[in-house]
Amino acid sequence: MNISFHGADRGVTGSCHLIHCSGKNILIDCGMYQGGHELDEENSKPFGFDPTKIDYVLLTHAHLDHCGRLPLLVKRGFRGEIITTSASRALARVVMMDAAGLQEEEARYQARKHHRRGEQTDADPLYATVDALNTLDYFGRTADYEKPIAITPDIQATFYDAGHILGSASIVLALNENGIKRTVAFSGDLGNAGRKLLRDPTPLPPVDVVVMETTYGDRLHRSLDGSIAELYLAINDAKARGGNIIISTFALERTQELLFYLREGVEQGSLPRGMQVFLDSPMAISATEIFKRYPDCYTPAxxxxxxxxxxxxxxxxxxxxxxxxxxxxxxxxxGGAVIMAGSGMCTGGRVRHHLKHNLWRNDSSIIFVGYAANGTLARQIIDGASKVKIFGEEIAVKAKIYTINGFSAHADRDELLAWHRHIHPARTFLVHGEEPVMQKFAALISDSVIEIPTRGQTFDLS
Structure with a gap:
């Protein structure tokens, strides 16, 4: 009985963890690395395990950095069962199809570029649309919150509402190998409590071992009310200056939450009734339609x-x-347009075009409402770059920049600590965070053995 780590280890993206128990291999998530070119290369490297030997994948939620390499797993031979919630299954389809389309588009662009230079290139995408479609065939049983699923006679999985995005889950595995029993929890991404759209994360029962995210393990979020007020201020200020408002947003959950608050702002008179809002993201539009199918996932209000x-x-x-x-x-x-476009970290998608047309304008505003990993265009702008390169062209950064972190879909430091104290694990593995953040968070925990694994590292659980 052991656990090995194959992504989001001393880094924020690429979540992928492997449990071996009683002859079965169970993968928790299979996400894509996101960031600079170096991380793009990481996605194409071997997984660190044989995909043909994986029996099950348990998917915590449908963000790209948790499900984005599932089609590559299938392309390389996975023939097992993928188990997740109903909402995550619907959203993962949209995410994987969109990722495949973007990779095919990038491969065509690279092929054209090298052809013009008379160069040879291997321009194949990481995976294609057909691989994403094939992956859908391996989604099997659907998990309901707090209802145990017998994976095998020796392995049971229970999904709990993580409150992060629609359908997101923390997963508790009850493992039994030769009479040795262990309970192992995977936090997935934990939600920021007290929001108006999704319910708060469901507390887990006590466990022996936990694998937990630490994305915001060194900081507190601004209050939600203060963040909504700043959003309205940023929009009204740019409109008064005659410019546009570009909101770089994630297609899943963040977009829907912002639409919710924009609607409230218009209804309450905090925002102008004639304000023109453009949701310029096919994936976000599709995700919004899916969000409407699951009203039972929301807060009572x-x-x-x-x-x-x-x-x-x-x-x-x-x-x-x-x-x-x-x-x-x-x-x-x-001027006067509110343009919401992805990707949230500005690593691709239509937001880069809108930044190219507005970032150099003194009268426009750029609003970031989510996490930006090192190496991403969003992080460069947030960190104060005076100019950035977009589509090979240097663009001056003159627009007013807002970073509003109170909309984060991740739990902050104190919420993570409270969640950890509740389950009281004897052993804790910290993942899904930048290494300095993990170290700071680890120093705050005194009642559990702390491990900060590196990629490929294996630990005995028996």
Missing amino acids: TAALFAHGQDPFNMPGLHFTRETSQSMAINNIV
Whole structure:
């Protein structure tokens, strides 16, 4: 009985952990590395285990850094069963298909670029749309919160609401090998409590071992009310200056939460009723439609809106722009537009085009509302770069930059500590965080043996 680590180890992305028990191999998540070119290369490297030997994948949630390499796993021979919640299954389909399309598009671009130079190139995508479609065939049983699933006679899994995004889960495994029993919890990504849209994370029962995220393990979030007020201020200020507002946002959960608060702002008079809002992300549009199918996942107040026939994500002046031509037309708007586009870390997607057209303008505002990993364009701007390179062109950073972290879908330091104290594990593995953050968080825990694993490291659990 052992655990090995194959992603998000002393880093924030690429979540992937492997349990071996009673002859079975169970993978918890199989996410994509996100960041600079160096991390892109990490995605194509061997997993560190044989995909053909994996019997099950338990998926905590549908963010790209947790599910993004599932199609690569299948492409390389996985033929087991993927188990997750119903909402995560629906969202993972959208995420994987979008990732495959982007990789195919990038491969075509690289092929054209090298062809013009007369160079040879291996321009194959990491995986293609057909691989993403094939992956859907391996999604098997659906997990319901707090209802144990017998994976094998010796292994049982229970999913608990993690409150991070729609369908997200923490997973507790009850393991039995030759009479030796262990309970191992995987936090997945833990949600930030007290939000208006999703429920708070469900506390887990006590366990022997925990593998937990530490993304914000060294800091506290700003209050939600203060963050909403700053969002309204940033929008109104840019409109008064005659510029546009670019919100770099993640397609899952963050987009829907922001739509919720924008609607409230318009209804309460904090934002102008005639404000034009463009959701310029096909994946975010599809995800928003999926969010409407699961009203039972929300707080009672939000569920009541659905029950009374109200759409909490809609408002006057909201435009969904799926087509590329529609997206390009937005750049003809001189001022007053709120443009929400992905990706959240500005590593790709349509937001880079909108940044190119607005980042150099003194009258525009750029709003970041989520985590930005080292090496990403978003992190460069947040850290105060005077100019950045977008599509090979240097762009001056003159717009007003806002970083509003109170919308984070991750638990902050104190929430992580409270969650850890509740389950009181004898042994703790810290993952999914930058190494200095992990070290600071580890110093705050005195009642558990702390491990900070490196990639490929294996630990005995018996």
